[in-house]
Amino acid sequence: DAGVIQSPRHEVTEMGxxxxxxxxxxxxxxxxxxxxxxMMRGLELLIYFNNNVPIDxxxxxxxxxxxxxxxxxxxxxxxxxxxxxxxxxxFCASSLGYRxxxxxxxxxxxxxxx
Amino acid sequence: AQKVTQAQTEISVxxxxxxxxxxxxxxxxxxxxxxxxxxxxxxxxxFLIRRNSFDEQNEISGxxxxxxxxxxxxxxxxxxxxxxxxxxxxFCALRAQGAxKLVFGQGTRLTINP
Numbered sequence: 001d002a003g004v005i006q007s008p009r010h011e012v013t014e015m016g017x018x019x020x021x022x023x024x025x026x027x028x029x030x031x032x033x034x035x036x037x038x039m040m041r042g043l044e045l046l047i048y049f050n051n052n053v054p055i056d057x058x059x060x061x062x063x064x065x066x067x068x069x070x071x072x073x074x075x076x077x078x079x080x081x082x083x084x085x086x087x088x089x090x091f092c093a094s095s096l097g098y099r100x101x102x103x104x105x106x107x108x109x110x111x112x113x114x
Numbered sequence: 115a116q117k118v119t120q121a122q123t124e125i126s127v128x129x130x131x132x133x134x135x136x137x138x139x140x141x142x143x144x145x146x147x148x149x150x151x152x153x154x155x156x157x158x159x160x161f162l163i164r165r166n167s168f169d170e171q172n173e174i175s176g177x178x179x180x181x182x183x184x185x186x187x188x189x190x191x192x193x194x195x196x197x198x199x200x201x202x203x204x205f206c207a208l209r210a211q212g213a214x215k216l217v218f219g220q221g222t223r224l225t226i227n228p
Contacts, residue, residue, distance in 0.1 A: 043218040091159060103216060105159035
């Protein structure tokens with residue numbers, strides 16, 4: 001079975017540009033998570049969805065960040081406008097449900113904002 | 115509040131040595147779940163194990179073993195007869211029942227030298 005798929009794997013952009021990260025969760029999983037990994041803050045949860053509905057976005061750093069999940073097989077994380085401090089690895093993860101809560105992570109997107 | 119501490123920032127050993135990675139957690143919840151993930155140099159996060167707070171049995175999987183002790187709030191990970199392929203950053207994580215957020219430790223970078 002395919003794992004969590006993320007694209008692109010690497011993104012280099014200039015400050016002020018819009019960035020869109022994409023994620024396809026494991027088929028049948030009804031929870032989807034977006035995490036960010038930086039040297040300073042480690043791994044931190046940004047937002048998660050249950051059945052395509054955003055449940056907790058308290059980790060989203062600023063209004064420049066937004067996330068959507070239009071259907072069960074696709075989610076986006078958008079940064080507009082991007083800033084150099086947004087440079088990080090962004091992970092998407094999914095899990096089967098409340099009682100089977102192991103989160104499986106995608107390969108991550110390494111974002112560099114110049 | 116929940117917290118996970120991995121006091122060992124970096125560990126370096128010679129191949130075939132045994133090595134233990136420490137994980138200490140804090141939580142007020144009586145039911146919770148503990149996890150270990152591996153992040154190899156390629157960058158993805160690989161799930162290793164999930165443990166429920168009500169199950170204190172130690173677990174062994176090949177060269178990997180985990181020692182869960184509620185009395186000391188620790189969930190340590192031992193690699194026996196380490197191999198170069200074990201070189202990675204290892205993360206311990208905690209999730210409370212009723213919550214979806216994974217709280218990660220800062221990770222331990224393990225280097226196995228040939």
